Amino acid sequence: MTSITQHSIRITSPALYGVRAWSERLQGALAIGLLALGAWQGLAALTAPAAQHRLAQVLDGSSILAGRTAAAVNFVEAHYLPADGVLRAAGGVARWGIFRSGGPQVAVGCNDWLYLTDELRPWPDASAHMQARADTLSRIAGQLAARNIGLVVTLVPDKARIEAATRCGTPRSAQADARYAAFMDLLKTRAIPAVDLAAPMTAARQDGPVFYRTDTHWNQRGAAMMADVVAKAAMTAAPEIGDAGFRFRTDRAEAPTQGPGDMLRLMSLDQVPDLAVKLRPSPDLQNLEQTVQVEAPAETGGLLDDAPGGGVVLLGSSFSLNGNFHGRLQEALHTPVGNFAEAGGGFASSARTYFKGGAFADTPPKLVIWEIPERVVGQPLDAADRALAEGW
Amino acid sequence: MVFASFEFLFLFLPPFFAVYFLTPFRYRNWVILIFSWAFYAWWRVDFLALLIAVTVFTFTIARLMDAAGPQSPRAKTLMIAGLIGNLGVLAYFKYANFGVATFNQLVGAMGLGAVGWAEIVLPIGLSFYVLQSVSYLVDVRRGEVPVSRSFLNYAAYKAIFSQLIAGPIVRYAEIGEELKQRHHSLRQFGIGSRTFMIGFAMKVAIADTLSPLVDAAFALAQPTLVDGWLAAIVYTLQLYFDFAGYSLMAIGLARMIGFSFPPNFDNPYLAGSIQDFWQRWHLTLSRFLRDYLYIPLGGNRAGPRRTYVNLMLVMTIGGLWHGSSWNFILWGVWHGGLLGLHRWWSRRRPRGAPGMPFASGNALTMLAVLIGWVLFRAKDLDGALTVYAGMLGLHGTGLSDALAWQVTPDRLWFVPLAAALVYLPLLPKRVGRWAIPVPAGGLLANGALGIAAWTLAPFVGFALATVLLYSRDAVPFLYFQF
Known part of the structure; x- marks a missing residue:
């Protein structure tokens, strides 16, 4: 029997035996070549500046005994090979090209639509995590109100919720489906002013995509429409910000360029070329928008009067840094908005940084707009979440 | 390392x-x-x-x-x-x-x-x-x-x-x-490297791809019928490709420097009985238990009753060797019991009576092995009972949300691929009424393309496994824990 584990093929013909012998010698020679290639890669990784820096910290007796040196070498070999980009890209191409898989973090829909698995999966103890975050928001809303500062929470719905039609069978958990309404209910019961973006985004989706295909964030169209919705809610919550007399204009580049494509990066496909043979989902194309201030009010009042504008602060995640949301929000509010959002900031990171910082202490705003991605609210609390829950 | x-x-x-x-x-x-x-x-x-x-x-x-x-x-x-x-x-x-x-x-x-x-x-x-x-x-x-x-x-x-x-x-x-x-030669080195690369592909491309699915399925608090069977089946495949892959790597590396190590696996999932399974799975451990435990205890020479006791004792100790927990002990007891049952049944069959058809024997054997693997993999006894409850449908039937998102296309593809590789050696044999013609010498006898495929296939598998390894975290060998 031919065995896949022992690879013993019974050869009776002398000619075949000879062929096999030559084939095995060739395999030996190829293996030697591979070993030489590997040695070059491994040694080159060790000499990379970043690797040298990392290794320099663990080249002592105690680190060797504790296994820290081995761990550092392991890390270096897994991250600093000269062929790093090629290997990662090849892994991504293999997964997507052969299996139409996006890897552990990305789910693949149809027509090149990609989704974060974080938006699809259920999270353990999600209900408790959502309650803890709602409690944090409630406490901060109270503290802000005590200082006459308004708060508007904007919960950005998942791409997997709004762009559900192109998921094409990619399953989404019941917990994730119920998450948006559940968290909005928690905010409502705590009387926290919150903007429901799910309904207007769903409506906007009827006329075209509001998210990028290959990125987790809203696209420029979606960001502009939601900026209008948020601006209306902000002016209702804090009428005193009014029309400060600023005017903004949004320009569009004439030539289309590729969109951000963070999920292509998560799939290790961001550096893969677009050839006749398709090696990755087609990147988004967009005419990049940029909002600029074109008019400012004349200086009024005395030296000690409040300067116009500057009373609105935007906290949040990468949604506030993508799709020109910040620019469109300024345009809709007719006032400059201080953007303190952080890429990867999740629920609490930017808020914690801002509330602890000098900007908040020295020039407190009139209104805080706090953008929160739906996908983070049920996740386990991270260090920033716990720290913010304890106070800023 | x-x-x-x-x-x-x-x-x-x-x-x-x-x-x-x-x-x-x-x-x-x-x-x-x-x-x-x-x-x-x-x-x-x-x-x-x-x-x-x-x-x-x-x-x-x-x-x-x-x-x-x-x-x-x-x-x-x-x-x-x-x-x-x-x-x-x-x-x-x-x-x-x-x-x-x-x-x-x-x-x-x-x-x-x-x-x-x-x-x-x-x-x-x-x-x-x-x-x-x-x-x-x-x-x-x-x-x-x-x-x-x-x-x-x-x-x-x-x-x-x-x-x-x-x-x-x-x-x-x-x-x-x-x-x-x-003896050292380029050919020996080639045979060894070929064996190593096939083992590497089995471990990294197949077993490690299935690993997250197994981890997620065995972590479920209330697995459904589908979850439970998925957990058991995928782990059955993962364990084989992990350990057999590791063994091939070890054998291949030794061959590259002139040593001939004994084989450790002989298509164990093609066994037609539980006794056959233990003559194919982890061969070097099985023969150790036979030569240094079973035979010194008297083997089957001291009467039927003592033989059953010896079988149970050897398998229980074999289970305990794998790890210090009740799961491993019970896993050994399970296999000791199965071997005893098989022996008893075989003795009852009239001499010359036809044995069970291969398909039925293999299905029954795999069912028994798979049930045993749940004990082997679960974190503790409660964990095993949880998966068994799932397999019995006590927590519902459909794929649960908590597992569905882990069933990514690549993992899903590797399940039938791994199963097909397990049964691939049957191809040259007559399976049921159908005979699938495969020339003696396999791919090598199929002309230039066949020779090229036979020569390069391990390198292709190795390359695929290498890029997959680089683009994800390494998964430790399952048998390291033992």
């Missing part, structure tokens, strides 16, 4: 082979020993001292036995001392935690205070190299192997990095001559 890591592939193997082949033959065992000890120390330097101590101890005992005359009463006493020393080390590092925990549970149940105990870390590979020591001492005593007069050769035998941490359990008798003289 693990085989499926870039420090092993890029920083360890190239200098090892370079130094090994540039060194005159009489010094090559030194190269093996030094590199193998470095390989072992990479994980924990302090446990290298234990390996060296066990090596020196066993070598010395064997020399003393030889000096006393292997068949002499003094040699017997020395052998017993050697076995107690080796098994004592294993008992301390592997079973002390379990023993104290069980004792504390008992005294706790009686309302007494628990014994304080600091958790002991199990040195990697200890279970394997202690069994090597046992087989060596017993073989010397039985006169089946001449004692090694060279400490270097004996230490190199124990330390050869390819088998040091998870087998195969190579006996000294099998490579004793090769330690003195062995």
Whole structure:
């Protein structure tokens, strides 16, 4: 029997035996070549500046005994090979090209639509995590109100919720489906002013995509429409910000360029070329928008009067840094908005940084707009979440 | 250091082979020993001292036995001392935690205070190299192997990095001559590298791809019918491709430097009975249990009742060898019971009566094996019962949300692919009424394309596995924990 584990093929013909012998010698020679290639890669990784820096910290007796040196070498070999980009890209191409898989973090829909698995999966103890975050928001809303500062929470719905039609069978958990309404209910019961973006985004989706295909964030169209919705809610919550007399204009580049494509990066496909043979989902194309201030009010009042504008602060995640949301929000509010959002900031990171910082202490705003991605609210609390829950 | 890591592939193997082949033959065992000890120390330097101590101890005992005359009463006493020393080390590092925990549970149940105990870390590979020591001492005593007069050769035998941490359990008798003289050639190197690359692909591309699915399924608090069976089936495939892949890597690496290690697997999932399964799964452990436990206990020569007791005892001890928990003990009991049942049934069948058709026998065997693997994989007894409850449909039927998102296309594809590879060796055979013609010599006999495919296929599998390994976190070998 031919065995896949022992690879013993019974050869009776002398000619075949000879062929096999030559084939095995060739395999030996190829293996030697591979070993030489590997040695070059491994040694080159060790000499990379970043690797040298990392290794320099663990080249002592105690680190060797504790296994820290081995761990550092392991890390270096897994991250600093000269062929790093090629290997990662090849892994991504293999997964997507052969299996139409996006890897552990990305789910693949149809027509090149990609989704974060974080938006699809259920999270353990999600209900408790959502309650803890709602409690944090409630406490901060109270503290802000005590200082006459308004708060508007904007919960950005998942791409997997709004762009559900192109998921094409990619399953989404019941917990994730119920998450948006559940968290909005928690905010409502705590009387926290919150903007429901799910309904207007769903409506906007009827006329075209509001998210990028290959990125987790809203696209420029979606960001502009939601900026209008948020601006209306902000002016209702804090009428005193009014029309400060600023005017903004949004320009569009004439030539289309590729969109951000963070999920292509998560799939290790961001550096893969677009050839006749398709090696990755087609990147988004967009005419990049940029909002600029074109008019400012004349200086009024005395030296000690409040300067116009500057009373609105935007906290949040990468949604506030993508799709020109910040620019469109300024345009809709007719006032400059201080953007303190952080890429990867999740629920609490930017808020914690801002509330602890000098900007908040020295020039407190009139209104805080706090953008929160739906996908983070049920996740386990991270260090920033716990720290913010304890106070800023 | 693990085989499926870039420090092993890029920083360890190239200098090892370079130094090994540039060194005159009489010094090559030194190269093996030094590199193998470095390989072992990479994980924990302090446990290298234990390996060296066990090596020196066993070598010395064997020399003393030889000096006393292997068949002499003094040699017997020395052998017993050697076995107690080796098994004592294993008992301390592997079973002390379990023993104290069980004792504390008992005294706790009686309302007494628990014994304080600091958790002991199990040195990697200890279970394997202690069994090597046992087989060596017993073989010397039985006169089946001449004692090694060279400490270097004996230490190199124990330390050869390819088998040091998870087998195969190579006996000294099998490579004793090769330690003195062995053949090297480009062809040998090619055969070894081919074997290594196939094992690497089995482990990294297949087993590691399935790993997250298994972890997620076994972590479910209330698995459904689909979840439970998915957990059991996918783990059954993962374990085979992980361990058989590892074994092939070990065998291939040894072949590259001129050693012929015994095979460790022979298509175990093609077994037609549970007895057949144990003649195909982890062969070097099975024959160890047979030669050093089952036969000394009397085997099947002391009457039917004693045979059943021996079977149960050997499999229970085999289970316990895998790990110090009730799961492993019950897994051994399960297989001991199955082997006994199979023996009883076989004895009842009239002589000459047709056996069970292969398909039915294989299906029944795999069902029994799969049920056993749940015990083997689950974190504890409660975990196993949870999966069994799922398999019985006690928590609903459909795929649960908590698992559905883990069923990514690549993982899903690898399940039937792995299953197809398991049954691939049946192709040249007549399966049922259909005969699938495959020429003798397989791919090699299919002209230039066939030769090219046979030559390059391991490299393609290795390349795919390498890029997959680089773009995800390494998954440890499952048998390292034993």
